[in-house]
Amino acid sequence: xxxxxxxxxxxxxxxxxxxxxxxxxxxxxxxxxxxxxxxxxxxxxxxxxxxxxxxxxxxxxxxxxxxxxxxxxxxxxxxxxxxxxxxxxxxxxxxxxxxxxxxxxxxxxxxxxxxxxxxxxxxxxxxxxxxxxxxxxxxxxxxxxxxxxxxxxxxxxxxxxxxxxxxxxxxxxxxxxxxxxxxxxxxxxxxxxxxxxxxxxxxxxxxxxxxxxxxxxxxxxxxxxxxxxxxxxxxxxxxxxxxxxxxxxxxxxxxxxxxxxxxxxxxxxxxxxxxxxxxxxxxxxxxxxxxxxxxxxxxxxxxxxxxxxxxxxxxxxxxxxxxxxxxxxxxxxxxxxxxxxxxxxxxxxxxxxxxxxxxxxxxxx
Amino acid sequence: xxxxxxxxxxxxxxxxxxxxxxxxxxxxxxxxxxxxxxxxxxxxxxxxxxxxxxxxxxxxxxxxxxxxxxxxxxxxxxxxxxxxxxxxxxxxxxxxxxxxxxxxxxxxxxxxxxxxxxxxxxxxxxxxxxxxxxxxxxxxxxxxxxxxxxxxxxxxxxxxxxxxxxxxxxxxxxxxxxxxxxxxxxxxxxxxxxxxxxxxxxxxxxxxxxxxxxxxxxxxxxxxxxxxxxxxxxxxxxxxxxxxxxxxxxxxxxxxxxxxxxxxxxxxxxxxxxxxxxxxxxxxxxxxxxxxxxxxxxxxxxxxxxxxxxxxxxxxxxxxxxxxxxxxxxxxxxxxxxxxxxxxxxxxxxxxxxxxxxxxxxxxxxxxxxxxxxxxxxxx
Numbered sequence: 001x002x003x004x005x006x007x008x009x010x011x012x013x014x015x016x017x018x019x020x021x022x023x024x025x026x027x028x029x030x031x032x033x034x035x036x037x038x039x040x041x042x043x044x045x046x047x048x049x050x051x052x053x054x055x056x057x058x059x060x061x062x063x064x065x066x067x068x069x070x071x072x073x074x075x076x077x078x079x080x081x082x083x084x085x086x087x088x089x090x091x092x093x094x095x096x097x098x099x100x101x102x103x104x105x106x107x108x109x110x111x112x113x114x115x116x117x118x119x120x121x122x123x124x125x126x127x128x129x130x131x132x133x134x135x136x137x138x139x140x141x142x143x144x145x146x147x148x149x150x151x152x153x154x155x156x157x158x159x160x161x162x163x164x165x166x167x168x169x170x171x172x173x174x175x176x177x178x179x180x181x182x183x184x185x186x187x188x189x190x191x192x193x194x195x196x197x198x199x200x201x202x203x204x205x206x207x208x209x210x211x212x213x214x215x216x217x218x219x220x221x222x223x224x225x226x227x228x229x230x231x232x233x234x235x236x237x238x239x240x241x242x243x244x245x246x247x248x249x250x251x252x253x254x255x256x257x258x259x260x261x262x263x264x265x266x267x268x269x270x271x272x273x274x275x276x277x278x279x280x281x282x283x284x285x286x287x288x289x290x291x292x293x294x295x296x297x298x299x300x301x302x303x304x305x306x307x308x309x310x311x312x313x314x315x316x317x318x319x320x321x322x323x324x325x326x327x328x329x330x331x332x333x334x335x336x337x338x339x340x341x342x343x344x345x346x347x348x349x350x351x352x353x354x355x356x357x358x359x360x361x362x363x364x365x
Numbered sequence: 366x367x368x369x370x371x372x373x374x375x376x377x378x379x380x381x382x383x384x385x386x387x388x389x390x391x392x393x394x395x396x397x398x399x400x401x402x403x404x405x406x407x408x409x410x411x412x413x414x415x416x417x418x419x420x421x422x423x424x425x426x427x428x429x430x431x432x433x434x435x436x437x438x439x440x441x442x443x444x445x446x447x448x449x450x451x452x453x454x455x456x457x458x459x460x461x462x463x464x465x466x467x468x469x470x471x472x473x474x475x476x477x478x479x480x481x482x483x484x485x486x487x488x489x490x491x492x493x494x495x496x497x498x499x500x501x502x503x504x505x506x507x508x509x510x511x512x513x514x515x516x517x518x519x520x521x522x523x524x525x526x527x528x529x530x531x532x533x534x535x536x537x538x539x540x541x542x543x544x545x546x547x548x549x550x551x552x553x554x555x556x557x558x559x560x561x562x563x564x565x566x567x568x569x570x571x572x573x574x575x576x577x578x579x580x581x582x583x584x585x586x587x588x589x590x591x592x593x594x595x596x597x598x599x600x601x602x603x604x605x606x607x608x609x610x611x612x613x614x615x616x617x618x619x620x621x622x623x624x625x626x627x628x629x630x631x632x633x634x635x636x637x638x639x640x641x642x643x644x645x646x647x648x649x650x651x652x653x654x655x656x657x658x659x660x661x662x663x664x665x666x667x668x669x670x671x672x673x674x675x676x677x678x679x680x681x682x683x684x685x686x687x688x689x690x691x692x693x694x695x696x697x698x699x700x701x702x703x704x705x706x707x708x709x710x711x712x713x714x715x716x717x718x719x720x721x722x723x724x725x726x727x728x729x730x731x732x733x734x735x736x737x738x739x740x741x742x743x744x745x
Contacts, residue, residue, distance in 0.1 A: 028470075028473065032474075032476075032477040080457055082461065127677065128677065131673065131677040132721070132724065134673075135673065135674065136724075136725050136726050137726070138725055138726065139724070139733065141402075141404065141457050142613075142616060142724060143721055145404075145609055146613060146717040146718075146720050146721050146724075147717075147721070149606060149609065149714065150714050150717050150718060153713055153714035153717075154710075156708075156710045157708050157710050157711070160708075252673070287461070287465070290461055294458070325476070325477070326473075327472055327483065329469045329470075329471075329472035329473050329476075330469065330473055331469070332465050332469030332472075333465075333466065333469035334469075336462050336463070336464075336465030336466035336468075337462075337466070339458060339461055339462040339465060340448070340459070340462035340466070343454065343458035343461075343462065344449070344452075344454040344455055344456075344458045344459030344462055345447075345448050345452055345454055345459075346454060347452040347454055
């Protein structure tokens with residue numbers, strides 16, 4: 001464990017994994033007859049050199065921070081929450097019900113209400129698998145996968161059969177009232193006198209809630225007694241039990257926090273962007289949370305950076321799809337490679353680095 | 366009331382839709398019985414579907430397509446084996462990565478090869494598996510005039526792709542291999558207690574690789590089936606969660622081959638019903654009393670349990686009771702005996718709900734292989 005200095009473990013290993021993923025992706029881009037360098041340039045141009053590009057990137061980043069934090073919290077308790085997608089869908093339902101049926105006077109109040117609704121719904125949706133894991137020993141990976149599919153069914157039912165205005169062909173709820181509109185970065189920039197910045201980009205104030213969530217989760221995991229119990233249970237169930245940690249309680253709490261975070265993703269997508277409940281608004285963000293958490297080593301700071309990276313990849317990928325022959329799914333490949341190298345093949349990535357540091361140590365002695 | 370022919374047609378659809386589930390389910394069975402969790406079934410299915418359709422489209426031969434699909438699926442299996450057996454990484458994470466890899470690569474390559482938005486062109490006659498018509502079977506035009514036995518013979522038994530019959534044969538074959546051969550005994554042992562197998566001087570690694578490769582072959586056949594028999598081309602994400610439903614069926618079947626056949630036919634039936642009927646009508650009284658019954662069963666179960674059980678299951682019972690009240694209130698004016706429409710999404714969700722119920726262990730507890738998900742480390 002202590003073969004490598006800590007900074008190598010935290011910084012070099014993820015970056016090395018990312019480099020491997022990028023290298024393989026570059027080979028793939030070459031194989032389909034495009035230039036990887038030109039592709040990277042295009043991604044940077046379309047994302048980092050335009051304010052609207054930033055606006056899109058930070059919109060995706062907001063989603064990934066929420067889902068990445070959610071997966072991390074569960075990881076700390078040695079639970080694998082693969083159900084972020086479903087929890088986000090149900091969270092979106094919570095947002096829609098809060099926004100549609102409560103007359104909000106102002107968006108500042110609406111966002112509090114919507115956050116509570118989203119978190120509560122996500123929490124309930126994660127709570128059932130958590131209960132089944134804690135009390136009945138049902139494997140949480142399988143139950144959360146099943147709950148993803150059930151959530152998709154519930155969302156379709158609510159959108160198509162309940163919330164869709166009569167006579168409308170579009171599978172979507174009514175538009176939320178204007179008072180629930182969250183200020184986008186464009187609105188904020190125009191207030192400050194930059195009318196042209198962030199034009200039509202969907203990033204909105206929920207980005208700041210995501211940042212706040214990072215700090216809150218950092219405090220929870222690393223500074224609070226509850227976080228200590230979560231980590232203790234995750235590191236060694238037997239030792240934690242012996243020290244008086246109640247596994248049932250901790251599994252429930254960790255999963256419900258995780259579900260609440262996934263649900264809160266919906267304030268960004270549903271209240272912030274679409275401003276009505278639509279199908280497929282999650283766009284796989286629940287699964288990207290896995291890659292983000294693995295890449296970010298389950299630490300909120302790492303999750304933030306990894307979420308930025310994936311936000312960049314998603315916006316850049318959209319640019320590639322627009323201007324080159326490289327389809328958007330290229331990003332899914334990169335995402336898969338990142339999960340593979342940081343998660344499943346981490347031994348393969350670490351072994352050469354460990355050997356390298358072993359040889360240095362031996363030289364010192 | 367539905368007539369006999371409609372029933373036969375639904376059962377026919379059941380068989381066709383259950384086939385890929387069955388093959389993938391058995392793939393998972395081999396893998397998980399050897400102690401390797403396989404979330405990546407979906408990805409292997411998708412990859413095999415694409416590769417077989419692409420090869421069949423280019424070469425015009427469905428057999429080359431099938432072979433290539435199987436090879437692609439085996440390659441992904443070996444990747445899973447490398448990650449989870451040799452490098453002792455996390456099996457779940459590896460499976461997730463394989464799913465994404467397949468979802469991304471298939472579209473990227475399809476777009477590059479065919480330029481049709483991630484699809485392959487429609488397969489011509491040599492490029493797909495044609496239905497095998499049994500002797501004396503009649504065509505679908507004459508079906509409505511034929512007698513019930515003839516309908517049963519021609520519609521349900523005859524007229525399927527070769528792979529459907531192959532899939533059905535795989536069930537007794539898997540049972541035989543797992544329960545009647547030395548290899549099968551060892552394979553099951555390695556999923557329960559790998560250390561014991563190792564002590565007996567048998568290679569744990571070899572057995573586990575064998576199991577995942579068998580899984581790869583079966584997923585490969587399933588993928589070729591959905592792209593060259595069920596449909597006649599590859600479309601983006603065409604596996605449509607079948608890998609996960611097969612996983613659900615595997616749990617439902619408690620990791621046993623014959624039960625797997627039953628579970629896959631049941632889940633296939635749900636999909637066939639869902640395909641055939643747009644609306645499923647049910648008398649309101651039946652639906653609401655059924656819901657209230659479930660709610661009462663839950664409540665009686667939690668009566669003497671602790672606080673958490675009361676909150677979670679009691680809340681669930683309350684939710685179900687509220688739904689049944691909503692059903693009653695929706696028919697309040699037209700009378701309790703009138704029909705209510707059950708949205709099709711609920712029929713689609715049934716496999717998942719049933720799996721959760723089985724996993725929860727309230728009805729027939731499902732106990733997975735003991736060493737599942739743990740990498741084997743010699744001389745710990």
